[in-house]
Amino acid sequence: MVVVMNSPVIEITQLSKLFGYGDATNVALDAVSLAINKGEFVAIMGPSGSGKTTLMNILGLLDSPTHGHYALDGTPVADLSHRRRARIRRTKIGFVFQSFNLLHRLNVLDNVSLPLMYHGQNKLSRAHAASRLLKTFGLQEREYYMPHQLSGGQLQRVAIARALVNRPSIILADEPTGNLDTKSSEIIMNELKEIHKRGNTIIMVTHNPSLTVYADRVIQMVDGRIDSDTAVKKPKKSKDSKKPLGGKRSKKSRGKDA
Numbered sequence: 001m002v003v004v005m006n007s008p009v010i011e012i013t014q015l016s017k018l019f020g021y022g023d024a025t026n027v028a029l030d031a032v033s034l035a036i037n038k039g040e041f042v043a044i045m046g047p048s049g050s051g052k053t054t055l056m057n058i059l060g061l062l063d064s065p066t067h068g069h070y071a072l073d074g075t076p077v078a079d080l081s082h083r084r085r086a087r088i089r090r091t092k093i094g095f096v097f098q099s100f101n102l103l104h105r106l107n108v109l110d111n112v113s114l115p116l117m118y119h120g121q122n123k124l125s126r127a128h129a130a131s132r133l134l135k136t137f138g139l140q141e142r143e144y145y146m147p148h149q150l151s152g153g154q155l156q157r158v159a160i161a162r163a164l165v166n167r168p169s170i171i172l173a174d175e176p177t178g179n180l181d182t183k184s185s186e187i188i189m190n191e192l193k194e195i196h197k198r199g200n201t202i203i204m205v206t207h208n209p210s211l212t213v214y215a216d217r218v219i220q221m222v223d224g225r226i227d228s229d230t231a232v233k234k235p236k237k238s239k240d241s242k243k244p245l246g247g248k249r250s251k252k253s254r255g256k257d258a
Helices: 052-059 082-091 108-117 123-136 152-164 182-197 209-214 251-257
Strands: 008-019 026-037 041-045 067-072 093-097 170-174 201-205 217-222 225-231
Touching: 008 052, 008 201, 026 052, 026 067, 026 201, 026 225, 041 052, 041 209, 052 170, 052 201, 082 093, 093 152, 108 123, 108 152, 123 152, 152 182, 170 182, 182 201, 182 209
Parallel strands: 041 201, 041 217, 093 170, 170 201
Antiparallel strands: 008 026, 008 067, 217 225
């Protein structure tokens, strides 16, 4: 499937966010302009205090800018009611945070399936969907564990599974692998990669430069501004690796390539 990335799903213009007043004013975002097309995987990097998380919160409708314009799917966010914003957060945006609180009175399976309840799915279909996703994360044997019975890394993976279970069109991931070991990080990034292949838009904040290989673009932020915006070069497939139009290659053809 070829994803056509020519329509901005997110577009911000001269966006600023200020905290405090007078001499104590802190500029978290300083006139940031950015367009993200449908189906892109964008990694945002920068030192602490560069404005990455503030930008992510505004994009996810968790916060509002002090100045500037933000359009989501062509609709000015400033025109949306609080109820409409909440509905968009629930149905269109999936949040993956470094720390994500689970409901301690629910077991793992019920925690992961919870977002599907708001989509009107019955309990059985919710459980099946959650179980399939937990299997992807290697947690199928802990479906009926309570959160206090899991390790920190397992809790993080369950929380990420819950954020992904309703297959939102936009994924906002703030340090999604920050507290995970190498194996768990690889599982999560491969899952995000598969979701991206299906056409989802992914915006990821990370301090880990090795994770940027999954992205189409890398944005570097410094002091509340975008310092650079670079496309990630993907390795090209050789012509020999492509299947011929006629289907499988003959043994003779394969022999020539050997």
